[in-house]
Amino acid sequence: MTSPRTNRRFLLAARPQGMPKPDDFQLDTQPAPEPADGQVLLRTRFLSLDPYMRGMMDEAGPGYAPGVKLGQTMVGGTVSEVVASRNARFQVGQLVLSSAGWQEYALSDGSDLTPLGEMSRPSLALGGLGMPGFTAYVGLLDIGEPKPGETVVVAAATGAVGSVVGQLAKLKGARAIGIAGGAEKCRHAVEVLGFDECLDHRAPDLKARLAAACPDGIDVYFENVGGEVLDAVLPLLNLHARVPVCGFIAHYNEERGGAATDKRTQLLATVLGKRVRLQGFIILDHYADRFAAFRRDMTQWIDEGRIVLVEDVVERLEQAxxxxxxxxxxxxxxxxVVRVSE
Amino acid sequence: MTSPRTNRRFLLAARPQGMPKPDDFQLDTQPAPEPADGQVLLRTRFLSLDPYMRGMMDEAGPGYAPGVKLGQTMVGGTVSEVVASRNARFQVGQLVLSSAGWQEYALSDGSDLTPLGEMSRPSLALGGLGMPGFTAYVGLLDIGEPKPGETVVVAAATGAVGSVVGQLAKLKGARAIGIAGGAEKCRHAVEVLGFDECLDHRAPDLKARLAAACPDGIDVYFENVGGEVLDAVLPLLNLHARVPVCGFIAHYNEERGGAATDKRTQLLATVLGKRVRLQGFIILDHYADRFAAFRRDMTQWIDEGRIVLVEDVVERLEQAxxxxxxxxxxxxxxxxVVRVSE
Structure with a gap:
């Protein structure tokens, strides 16, 4: 038997209107639960705080998961220590990655736990070696596909995701241009993280400064903020640019679907929530590769009667x-088509 | 020597404000030119009329090519007949695919000509067997990638591109839902083209009718109109939906970049013009496939000093x-991260 423990936790007390306030969270105290057979009791060592949690405070959630219910414990990833175990897979003292949420103690049947093994800095399992670092890795490398010499732009450049995006871009031989809030963060991005340049979005003329920092345009824009950064990026995108869409910090505190949410943000929220691939194409690009296959297939399908082609023929050039x-x-x-001559 | 021929052609007389007017085009008459050495004289048999031409009437062009200059011949694809040849590669009487524009005669050095060979309906080289059909083929099959049983939605369903998109969707085993203007077009889409359903966008409640027609959601939306059709499609997109972006007929007559052009349309215009791939992702989807590779790579890069991970550690749960x-x-x-316990 363990001695009685007190579990302090934060409940979602109110759904925020715009930016969350301290009163939206309620500190609750109760005895820590006892593990049943097959369960472990976890003590939280580190709690991760991430922007997606703002979406979890809305009833509808962030678009890919339902929101936290009022009165429930705020969700969140944790590095936790097993302090009592009635599950043979876990020993007391072991560190695990968990989703115990904003609280000191939690029960688990072990199915949601990842043993951490030896780590000199276990908290990294919540950051660069965890979800944010993984987000940067998949988004930049698998979707953004930066090539040597290309230009990669990411905002929130000193944040958990952006800081890794920039460093991965450099590691792949691309130029990394960061955007961050304030001169101190920008200096850190360049001096510590190795960005080629970092622009302060609080200073005026972001558009002009971004254009100057990207003389060859932008090949990969890792989208995590939306808003005016996206406004500045769009005119600079190069042909065949890739835009992995990871989030929109700039819009997280807007009323969902309200007048404040413009149609672009709604579109991007759908692209994110539904993992949509939206891809522009101009058919002129594809003649060399695909036209012969098209003509062969299409001719066959027409001959087989599987494709019907209907024309609207207007007579004489004057009618054009x-x-x-x-x-x-x-x-x-x-x-x-216009029949110009017989 | 050929006898003097008269060439009638349409010049761009004025840049349209909104919908083009007849006065924006000027019919001009002059002698047909004579071919120089290496050139052929073409007589236009069929002129293709396509929505992209609206963009060519703007100074900035449609986003991937400069616009037609004032006083110049309107551009356009043609099926033309060689009527005089000083180029050994082309014989008089031969039919070629050309970009002769809105005129009866044109010169070419042959470099932009595609011989058509035997075709029972040469005008199809401008439609189902030409650029519009090719657009449907690449956009739907290469980017949209419809799978059997999936739902494909396309607007302008009886148009040159949409009519092929719907038929290709059916051919690949998908459900094809069309959207068109008016009951007659919708009947044609179902009865002649084989769409499963076709909705009249002029009738009320498009959103509700589209939802009813797509009980399993939308897997591929072939975007060629924008506007209210996109409004109706967005809430129905399924996880991992694909949206090949081909154009925006609904917006072609809006003032470019003006107040009438919303930010969503500006974004989509960039996606189209620059062939951008915009792809939403939620990292939860990728753990099974990519997390092991990420942890291996990232750990190595950290050990090598190539990636620096900076943490902002807040002490005590109360500070969360x-x-x-x-x-x-x-x-x-x-x-x-919050250090909740030591």
Whole structure:
């Protein structure tokens, strides 16, 4: 038997309107629970605080998970120590990665625990060696695919994700341009993290400064903030740029779906929540690679009667302007062509 | 020597404000040119009319090519006949695919010509067997990647591109839901083109009708219109949906970059013009596949000193709400964790 322990925890007391306030959280104290057969009791060593938690405070959640219910313990990743075990897989004293949330003690049946093994800095399992670092790794390397000499831009450049994005970009031979709030963070990004440049988004003329910092345009924009950073990035994107969409810190405190949330943010929220791939293409790029296959397939499908091609044929060149205006108004029916001569 | 021919052509007379008017085009008449050595004289048989031409009437062009200059011949794809040849590669009487534009005659050095060979319907080289059909093929099959049983949605469903998108979707075993303007087009889409359903976007409650037509959500949305169709599609997108972005007919007549162009449209115009890949991701999806590689790589890079991990450690659970609010305000410096116990 362990002696009675006190568990302090933070409950979600109110759903924030905009930026959370201290009163939205309620500190609650009760006896720590006792593990049942098969369970372990965990004591929290480190609690991770991450921007996605703002979305969890909304009823609808961040788009990929339901929100925390009012009166429930705030969710969060933790590095925890097994302090009592009735599960043969876990020994007292062992460190594990857990999702124990904002509290000092938690029960687990072990299914959600990852043993941490020997780590000189166990808290890194919540950061660079955990979810934020993994986010940077998958988002930048698997989706962003930076190539040597390309330019990578990331905001929140000294944050848990952005700091790794920038360093991975450098490691892959790309230029890394960071954006951060304040001169001190920008200096840190360059001097400690190795960014080529870092721009203070609080200073004026971000657009012009970003353009100056990216003379060859932007090949990968790791999107984690939205808002005015995205405004500045868009005109600089190069052909075939990649934009892994990881989050929108700038919008997390806006009223969801309200007038304050513009359509672009709604689109990006869907792209994120549903892991959508949105990809622009201009058919001119694809003739060399794919036109022969297309003509072969399409001709066969037409011959087999599996594809029907309907044309809307307008007679005489003089009719072209009117027919074109009709096309824009939806008047045509099938592919519109002008028969100019027989 | 050929006898003098008259070439009638349409020049861009004025840049349209919104929807083009007949006066934006000027019919011009002059003698047809004579081919120089190496050139051919082409007579236009069919001129293609396509929505992208609206963008070509703006000074900035459609985003991937400069616009037509005032006083110049309107651009456009044509099926043309060689009527005089001083180029050994082309014989009089031969049909070629050309970009002769909105005119009856044009010169070419042959470099931009594709011989058409035998075709029972040469005009199809401008439609289902040409650029619009190719657009549907690459956009739907290479980017949209529809799988059997998935749901594909496309607007302008009876148009040159949409009609092929729907039929290719069916051919690949997917459900094809079209959107078109008017009951007649919708009937045509279902009865002639084989769409499973087609919705009239002029009738009320498009959102509700689209939701009813897509009970399993939308897996591929072939984006060619924007506007309210996109509004209706977004809430229905499934996890890992694909959105090939081909154009935005609904916005082509808006003032470029003006107040009428919302930020979503500006974003999509960049995605299209720059062929951007925008992809949302939630890191939870990737643990099974990529976490082991990440931990191995990252640990090595840290050991080698190539990645530096900076933490912002806050002491005691009581500080969590304040630290979290600070995170959303950008107060933290590096990965934010709370040390809950030693």
């Amino acid at each position: 302007p009117d027919a074109f205006i009709g096309l824009l108004q939806g008047r045509n029916f099938g592919k519109l | 709400p304040d630290a979290f609010i600070g995170l959303l305000q950008g107060r933290n410096f590096g990965k934010l």
